[in-house]
Amino acid sequence: MTxxxxxxxxxxxxxxxxxxxxxWLLTTNHKEIGTLYxxxxxxxxxxxxxMALVIRAELFQPGLQLVQPEFFNQMTTMHGLIMVxxxxxxxxxxxxxxxxxxxxxxxxxxxxxxxxxxxxxxxxAFSLLLSSLFMEGGGPNFGWTFxxxxxxxxxxxSTNFFILSIHLAGISSILGAINIIATILNMRTPAMKLMDMxxxxxxxxxxxxxLLAVMPVLAGVVTMMLLDINFGTSFFNAAGGGDxxxxxxxxxxxxxxxxxxxxxxxxxxxxxxxxxxxRKRLFGxxxxxxxxxxxxxLSFVVWAHHMFTVGLPLAAQLFFMYATMLIAVPTGVxxxxxxxxxxxxxISFEVPMLFTLAFIVQFxxxxxxxxxxxxxxxxxxxxxxxxxxxxxxxxxVPGAVFAIIAGVYYWLPKWTGYYPDETLGRxxxxxxxxxxxxxxxxxxxxxLAGMPRRIPDYALQFADFNLLSSLGGFLFGLSQLLLxxxxxxxxxxxxxxxxxxWEGAEGLExxxxxxxxxxxxxxxxxxxxxxxxxxxx
Amino acid sequence: MNSLSxxxxxxxxxxxxxxxxxxxxxxxxxxxxxxxxYDVFCELTGINGKGxxxxxxxxxxxxxxxxNVEVQMVTRTxxxxxxxxxxxxxxxAVHPGEIHQMWFRMQNLGRTTGRARAVPSISPAEASNxxxxxxxxxFNDQQLAAGEVLEVPVVFxxxxxxxxxxHRLTLxxxxxxxxxx
Ligand SMILES: [Cu+2]
Numbered sequence: 001m002t003x004x005x006x007x008x009x010x011x012x013x014x015x016x017x018x019x020x021x022x023x024w025l026l027t028t029n030h031k032e033i034g035t036l037y038x039x040x041x042x043x044x045x046x047x048x049x050x051m052a053l054v055i056r057a058e059l060f061q062p063g064l065q066l067v068q069p070e071f072f073n074q075m076t077t078m079h080g081l082i083m084v085x086x087x088x089x090x091x092x093x094x095x096x097x098x099x100x101x102x103x104x105x106x107x108x109x110x111x112x113x114x115x116x117x118x119x120x121x122x123x124x125a126f127s128l129l130l131s132s133l134f135m136e137g138g139g140p141n142f143g144w145t146f147x148x149x150x151x152x153x154x155x156x157x158s159t160n161f162f163i164l165s166i167h168l169a170g171i172s173s174i175l176g177a178i179n180i181i182a183t184i185l186n187m188r189t190p191a192m193k194l195m196d197m198x199x200x201x202x203x204x205x206x207x208x209x210x211l212l213a214v215m216p217v218l219a220g221v222v223t224m225m226l227l228d229i230n231f232g233t234s235f236f237n238a239a240g241g242g243d244x245x246x247x248x249x250x251x252x253x254x255x256x257x258x259x260x261x262x263x264x265x266x267x268x269x270x271x272x273x274x275x276x277x278x279r280k281r282l283f284g285x286x287x288x289x290x291x292x293x294x295x296x297x298l299s300f301v302v303w304a305h306h307m308f309t310v311g312l313p314l315a316a317q318l319f320f321m322y323a324t325m326l327i328a329v330p331t332g333v334x335x336x337x338x339x340x341x342x343x344x345x346x347i348s349f350e351v352p353m354l355f356t357l358a359f360i361v362q363f364x365x366x367x368x369x370x371x372x373x374x375x376x377x378x379x380x381x382x383x384x385x386x387x388x389x390x391x392x393x394x395x396x397v398p399g400a401v402f403a404i405i406a407g408v409y410y411w412l413p414k415w416t417g418y419y420p421d422e423t424l425g426r427x428x429x430x431x432x433x434x435x436x437x438x439x440x441x442x443x444x445x446x447x448l449a450g451m452p453r454r455i456p457d458y459a460l461q462f463a464d465f466n467l468l469s470s471l472g473g474f475l476f477g478l479s480q481l482l483l484x485x486x487x488x489x490x491x492x493x494x495x496x497x498x499x500x501x502w503e504g505a506e507g508l509e510x511x512x513x514x515x516x517x518x519x520x521x522x523x524x525x526x527x528x529x530x531x532x533x534x535x536x537x
Numbered sequence: 538m539n540s541l542s543x544x545x546x547x548x549x550x551x552x553x554x555x556x557x558x559x560x561x562x563x564x565x566x567x568x569x570x571x572x573x574x575y576d577v578f579c580e581l582t583g584i585n586g587k588g589x590x591x592x593x594x595x596x597x598x599x600x601x602x603x604x605n606v607e608v609q610m611v612t613r614t615x616x617x618x619x620x621x622x623x624x625x626x627x628x629x630a631v632h633p634g635e636i637h638q639m640w641f642r643m644q645n646l647g648r649t650t651g652r653a654r655a656v657p658s659i660s661p662a663e664a665s666n667x668x669x670x671x672x673x674x675x676f677n678d679q680q681l682a683a684g685e686v687l688e689v690p691v692v693f694x695x696x697x698x699x700x701x702x703x704h705r706l707t708l709x710x711x712x713x714x715x716x717x718x
Contacts, residue, residue, distance in 0.1 A: 110550045178557050186549040212557065213564050220568035235572065238656050239615065239713030241590070246575050253571070313584050313663055 025120070028112035029518055030097050033119050035415075037094025038408075040122055042484070044086030045401075047130070049477050051079040056439075056473035058456055059466045072456035073141035074133060080144025084262070085169045086126050088396065091404045092265040093176050096204050099411060100180060102509035102516065103198045105189030105525040110182035118175040125168035132158035132165075143454060145255070148236035148247040152228045159229060163222045170215045177211035180204055189508070189524040195289070196533035198507050199282065202289050203268030206296045210257045210264075213300075217254040221247065245310050252303035260299045263395060264292055266363075266403030267334055270356050272507070273410050274338050275534075277353035278345025279504035284337040285535040291330035291337075298327050308379045317376045324374035328367065335364055350502070351425035355406035358433050359399060366394030369444065384454075387447025393440045397476075402432075405483065410505075412490050413497030417515035420490045424482060431479035438472025506534065583665035586658045591676060593669040600634035601697045607631075608695070610639060611709040619647040620681070622655075622712045625688075634697035641674065642688050643712065645681035652680045655710040664706045667696040678715050 018026060027033060054075050058066050067075070097115065101108055109115045133139040137156035140146065151159060184205045188197070197205075224235040224247075234240025236247045267288075275282045282288065304312060304320040312320075338360055347353070369391040373379050382388060412420045446465040451458055458466065500510035508527065512520045530536055578584075608631055610624035621644040631637055645651055655675040659665040670676075674689035681687055695706070 110553075174561065178554070178561075181557060182550050182553045185553050186546055212560055216561065216564040216568045217571070220565075220571070224572075238711065239654070239715075241656075243575075243579070246572065249575065250571060311586075311660070311662060313582075316584070 028116050030101050030109045033115050034094045034098030036119050037090050041087050041091035044082050048079050048082035048087055051075045053477050056470040060470040062458055062460055062463050064457055069456045074139045076454050077140045077143055088262045088400055095407050096180055100201055103201050103507055105508045105521050106187035107521050109179050111179045114175055115179050118172045121168050121172035125165040128161050129165040132161045148244050152225055152236055163226050166222045170219045173211050174215045177208035180208045189527045191527045195535050196529050199271035199288055200268035203264045203292050206292050207261050207264045210261050210296055214254045214257040221250045248307050252306045256303045257299040262400050266400045269403045269407040270359055273352050273356040273406055274341050276502050276505040278342050278347050280341055280345040283340035287333055288337055291333040294330040305374055308376050309383045321374055321376045328371050331367055352406045352410035354429045355402050359402040362398030366399050384452055385447040386443040386451045389453055390440050390443035390447055398436045413501035414514050414516050416490050418490050418494035419497050420486050424486050428482040435472050435476030435479055439469050439476055442468040584662050586660050586662035586665045596696055598697045600632050602632055604633050605630045607705040609707045611707055614712045618714050620645055633695045633699050636694045638690050638692045640688050640690055644686045648683050650682045652678050652715040653712050654678045654715050655712050658709045660707050664703050667699045669694045
């Protein structure tokens with residue numbers, strides 16, 4: 001750092017305003033970068049969603065209709081990778097970029113140039129990943145968990161590109177996490193203590209630490225794959241003295257915290273929206289913070305619940321079973337707090353609130369099937385069936401994705417200066433709820449009946465459930481076009497929004513004009529904890 | 538914001554960056570250490586069923602004539618390997634503490650000389666620390682000319698303190714092709 005870089009956070013205010021493509025390529029503004037992240041995430045959501053619809057179209061009825069099994073495997077793999085690393089994670093980073101500085105009263109992120117770099121790594125990473133579909137031998141086809149030796153000995157030649165793109169996405173996440181932590185810890189408006197921060201900021205702070213801890217493990221795993229494939233090492237190769245089970249341990253040591261990386265910020269969003277539309281302060285602010293931290297810490301000691309069937313010793317199975325069940329306690333605290341916030345509130349049901357309430361109910365369903373999967377003897381039965389698919393889609397789609405959409409509706413007036421269209425929003429909500437549940441609820445039953453994951457064809461007895469899932473999938477997928485329409489209309493115009501568009505909403509982000517000007521809080525805003533803190537008595 | 542408080546803020550950010558980088562180095566170091574840690578952990582506990590990969594020392598703790606443990610022999614060749622590989626005896630009842638010898642037969646059915654290595658696995662995994670290989674063909678590579686047949690032994694002892702609830706062990710060998718030096 002040069003000696004005069006202390007002014008880096010604000011110096012771009014004096015730079016000449018760039019236009020066109022260059023403005024977006026070179027921007028260091030947290031709002032513009034946030035918008036870029038969100039647009040990127042939406043694009044990936046539709047690409048990954050199209051792949052999901054290829055899968056659902058093939059599974060519409062038994063037999064092979066549309067695609068070859070090899071291509072089907074590429075679709076399941078790419079769908080998972082794109083949705084996890086390309087859609088959900090960047091959406092949360094985008095929301096953090098937009099809202100964290102506004103919520104803590106900072107003029108920008110702590111490291112604006114690094115911020116630009118971490119964003120632009122992503123389009124590069126995902127163009128690489130998507131291009132592998134067109135390479136000789138096809139793209140990744142080993143499942144999003146890329147278990148060795150499927151992803152080493154038996155992998156297509158394009159796997160090196162897959163590894164590189166995971167590395168790039170990982171570096172982007174790590175840099176983003178560093179930036180967010182540095183911003184939150186140093187750039188809060190004076191008088192805002194940690195325990196005065198909005199919960200979206202808190203959950204992101206904890207998420208960023210999780211990212212910092214586990215993304216290097218992911219990078220390590222793919223590096224070992226690279227060495228095994230190209231340089232004759234045998235980390236995961238039994239023939240050379242390695243151990244394929246080691247891959248699974250390492251992958252899930254990253255993978256389980258990763259699922260919390262994708263859900264903790266969603267908890268934060270729900271904890272912003274529920275109080276706003278119940279017109280009450282959040283019940284149990286402190287316990288929310290402690291619950292988030294406990295979930296994050298526990299996430300490091302439960303990874304082997306994904307591996308109950310590899311032949312773990314009994315003691316290990318018991319430990320991982322109980323540790324996993326223990327996570328239900330802090331999670332239950334959160335759900336309890338949201339419900340207690342609703343209790344005796346004066347609730348109104350605007351679109352952000354509808355999505356948040358659906359999030360709470362549907363996430364809880366996903367949490368409950370998670371507890372079922374934690375039971376070792378039951379897991380022997382459920383392992384690798386559609387029951388698992390139903391479980392993780394419930395926490396991710398009607399869970400995390402619904403929370404992201406809720407956040408978008410909640411903050412859109414601040415971004416564009418207009419309210420999103422209420423009628424269209426309601427249509428979007430109801431079609432999404434019906435579609436998502438029609439897709440994923442029947443998967444519980446096909447899974448319990450024994451339908452395995454990741455197959456392009458299935459036995460006749462699963463036909464009815466799959467028919468429902470496919471119909472629901474297309475309904476849900478197509479109704480997301482409504483979201484695009486709502487957002488485009490909202491950018492163009494609509495009912496003008498005041499600084500604080502929601503009657504019960506609190507927080508510094510609502511003290512700046514709507515739409516938020518490019519530069520806000522060049523002087524730190526006034527913050528009186530007794531009046532403004534979400535944790536005040 | 539005046540330039541003084543801005544400067545303290547930038548110093549704070551710099552300090553945070555340093556210890557975040559330190560943390561990151563910590564997680565990278567931890568990742569690198571995970572593989573050797575896993576190997577040591579598995580060797581101590583035997584939970585991956587691999588057992589020890591070199592000749593072990595005979596334990597003279599006496600023979601438990603009262604107990605019979607069935608040892609099963611399972612063989613397989615890796616995908617694409619044109620070798621025949623079998624155990625001369627599929628199972629044998631032994632007393633814990635006794636020393637036994639078993640024979641395996643391998644034949645190169647291909648047209649060229651090949652080299653292979655058998656990788657053992659013992660299940661249930663908790664038995665692997667009680668199964669001592671005093672001599673095993675799996676410690677070395679085997680080189681066979683086209684059509685050549687080789688009979689190879691494993692000499693083993695099951696420790697007499699084998700846990701009471703174990704009545705049957707399976708010793709599985711997978712034959713993998715070896716390339717390179
Ligand atoms: Cu998990």
